[in-house]
Amino acid sequence: MTAAGMSQPNHAGGTAISLPGALVRGGETHELVTQQSESPSQLAVRRFRENRVAMVALVGFILICSMSFATPMIEKWAGHTATEQNLDGFVMRGGTKVEVVSLQGMPAIGPGLHKQYLMGADGLGRDVFVRAVAGGSVSMRVGLGATMLCIVGGTLMGLVGGFYGGRVDKVLTYIVDVMIAFPFMLFAIALTAAIATSGKIGPLSATSIWVPTLMLGILSSFGFSRIMRANAKELGAKEYVEAARALGADDKRIMFVHLLPHLVPTIITYFGILLAGMILGEAGLSFLGVGVAPPTPSWGNLIADGRVFYSTAWWIAGAGGLFVMLTVLCANLVGEGLEEAFDPKGNR
Amino acid sequence: MGGFILVRTFDGVIKLLLVSMILFWVLVVLPPGNPALRFAGKTPTDAKIADVEKKFCFDQGNVGAYRCFVKMTVTGNFPSPSQGDANVVPMALKAVPVTLGLAILASIMWLTAGVTAGAKGALKAGTRTDRSLMVGALIGISFPTAWLSLLMLKWFTADIPIFPPGGYVGPAEGGIFSWMHHMLLPAATLAIVSAGVYTRMTRTTVRQKLREEYVKTAEAKGLSPRRVFGWHVMRTAMIPIVVMFGMDFAGLLGGAIFTESIFGLPGLGGFVMLAMQTTDFAMLFVGGLIAATFVIVANTLVDLVQAMLDPKLRAA
Numbered sequence: 001m002t003a004a005g006m007s008q009p010n011h012a013g014g015t016a017i018s019l020p021g022a023l024v025r026g027g028e029t030h031e032l033v034t035q036q037s038e039s040p041s042q043l044a045v046r047r048f049r050e051n052r053v054a055m056v057a058l059v060g061f062i063l064i065c066s067m068s069f070a071t072p073m074i075e076k077w078a079g080h081t082a083t084e085q086n087l088d089g090f091v092m093r094g095g096t097k098v099e100v101v102s103l104q105g106m107p108a109i110g111p112g113l114h115k116q117y118l119m120g121a122d123g124l125g126r127d128v129f130v131r132a133v134a135g136g137s138v139s140m141r142v143g144l145g146a147t148m149l150c151i152v153g154g155t156l157m158g159l160v161g162g163f164y165g166g167r168v169d170k171v172l173t174y175i176v177d178v179m180i181a182f183p184f185m186l187f188a189i190a191l192t193a194a195i196a197t198s199g200k201i202g203p204l205s206a207t208s209i210w211v212p213t214l215m216l217g218i219l220s221s222f223g224f225s226r227i228m229r230a231n232a233k234e235l236g237a238k239e240y241v242e243a244a245r246a247l248g249a250d251d252k253r254i255m256f257v258h259l260l261p262h263l264v265p266t267i268i269t270y271f272g273i274l275l276a277g278m279i280l281g282e283a284g285l286s287f288l289g290v291g292v293a294p295p296t297p298s299w300g301n302l303i304a305d306g307r308v309f310y311s312t313a314w315w316i317a318g319a320g321g322l323f324v325m326l327t328v329l330c331a332n333l334v335g336e337g338l339e340e341a342f343d344p345k346g347n348r
Numbered sequence: 349m350g351g352f353i354l355v356r357t358f359d360g361v362i363k364l365l366l367v368s369m370i371l372f373w374v375l376v377v378l379p380p381g382n383p384a385l386r387f388a389g390k391t392p393t394d395a396k397i398a399d400v401e402k403k404f405c406f407d408q409g410n411v412g413a414y415r416c417f418v419k420m421t422v423t424g425n426f427p428s429p430s431q432g433d434a435n436v437v438p439m440a441l442k443a444v445p446v447t448l449g450l451a452i453l454a455s456i457m458w459l460t461a462g463v464t465a466g467a468k469g470a471l472k473a474g475t476r477t478d479r480s481l482m483v484g485a486l487i488g489i490s491f492p493t494a495w496l497s498l499l500m501l502k503w504f505t506a507d508i509p510i511f512p513p514g515g516y517v518g519p520a521e522g523g524i525f526s527w528m529h530h531m532l533l534p535a536a537t538l539a540i541v542s543a544g545v546y547t548r549m550t551r552t553t554v555r556q557k558l559r560e561e562y563v564k565t566a567e568a569k570g571l572s573p574r575r576v577f578g579w580h581v582m583r584t585a586m587i588p589i590v591v592m593f594g595m596d597f598a599g600l601l602g603g604a605i606f607t608e609s610i611f612g613l614p615g616l617g618g619f620v621m622l623a624m625q626t627t628d629f630a631m632l633f634v635g636g637l638i639a640a641t642f643v644i645v646a647n648t649l650v651d652l653v654q655a656m657l658d659p660k661l662r663a664a
Contacts, residue, residue, distance in 0.1 A: 177363065177647075178363050178366045178367060178370070180643075181640050181643045181644050181647065182367055182370065182640055182643075183599060183636070183640065183643060185605050185620075186620060186636045186639050187374070187636075189620060189623075189624050189632065190371065190374050190375055190632050190636055191374055191378075192624075193375075193623075193624055193627055193629070194374055194375055194378055194379040194386075194629075195378075195379060196627070276490070280490075280492055283492040283494065283495075284492065284493065284494065284606065287492075287494040287606065288605060288606075288609075288621070288624070289624070290624070299492075300492075300494075303492060303494050303495050303498070306498065307494075307498060307610070310498040310501055311505075311506035311507075314499075314502055317494075317495055317498050318495075320492075320495065321491075321492055321494075321495025321499070324492045324495070325487075325491055325492065325495070326490075328489075328490040328492075329486060329487065329490040332486055332490060
């Protein structure tokens, strides 16, 4: 016997109200008005969907992602792969034959509405647009991988430290303090210089894209663990933790079954901001030559490739930079939208 | 307060030692093979390798070598075998004022812009001014520093040549104006990237403070809006900004790598880039340690300033 009337989401800003439904009981008709409350996650989803800026950013982000993962198709459409060089070829531009790379080694094809070289050519006659698309899949993989690593590592450290407190917490906090004092780019440079001499680190070759992913992910997890620690500490003092313990739950169960789910909204909130940071980090590392190893394209490598031609062939660095900027902007806006959506103090 | 300073200083020294250990581990212990070979430069002779082994105490095991490294750093005499045994400590110290100047100039720009814009946004929350300020801040944050540096270089040294295309002139050699002329563009680049974070942070904290009871009390007392905002709101809102600023400033001292290398400034970032390009491990060690020192010193200073600004923390 439920009072499920015609449930209708109310977009005017109220909670979903089930309209007056007729309930027949013992021959009598009662008018019932029930307030059906939303679960917190339903509320967050609705708030996010009502945030137009965040939705546009999400669509933009998904577009960039899907374009990146459609690299093989775009390579086929443009007629060459991301690493294919064309040092002494010609293309038709406005009825005349134009060389792709001039005799002096300058990229001569700028951006224009053409199937080949949509965003121009680089110093080796490679198609900048195809490189940007293919580089997107590399940058996105590095960014997403590093974000996941950072979240898993940071949450584990924060959860353990915040939950146990005492000596465990002190040691962990100290480690985090020391690691944060380490300038990130310097650490990356030192590490890359160290592994470049041997060409290998453990099972990884120095040119694997796992190297920048691990570097970004692990080094940023220390900063993230601070946020998680503060949250876990607050949650650990709640009554339900005591209740769970009284029922005989061990530490592991309390941490992962009772505390972790409550950290999920915070993790989701930080996802976009972390991802944005990681994509910027990849661009930075690759620009310095300590990230994704060339000739594998990545957005950071595009900026690095364009460095020498910064005033003449601005489109090389421009393609990489623009894609990084748009992706980071979208990720930040989505992150901001999520933050507002999960804010318990926000209006319903 | 004296005890607090002492404890924090001691803590900083311990942290610095730990950082130096990690750096030593990354450069010496972690990579397989003879470390002397790595430190000796690109094409070392056998005699040179033996010499390096002795000089850096690699023959005394890792602990002995680490002790050697610390001694060389503390006495300020750290030779780089790949640079003809030149001492790299004065080289690195010479780079510090360049980076310091850049960081000061950039932080003046981004603090003024960021805090003003943030406060304006908070006071006009919800209006079009607020929204466009926040979008502008977000766009600034989203720029990759390297690309923005290249763009600035293209626009203001090639397209409209009002600034010199990189290079450095010290205030002692060319006068303060020439120094400014060379520094303005890289500093502005750094400021654009950083200002957005401060705009958003200032806006959030000022909005919080505006809702506080004591602000209402101050208004009710009949204080002028200027006094309420300047003293009661901004003073407390500055605490998180000061904390973040300390860390950012220190980070900049150790790592304005993109801007410095693109604009050709001989600062610490340029020093580290040179170390990487020449795979000079001695330079990497010294450069890394100096950068970490800045971060740790800034950390300590931030704690002290925070204690001074916040009466609740002062007691602790």
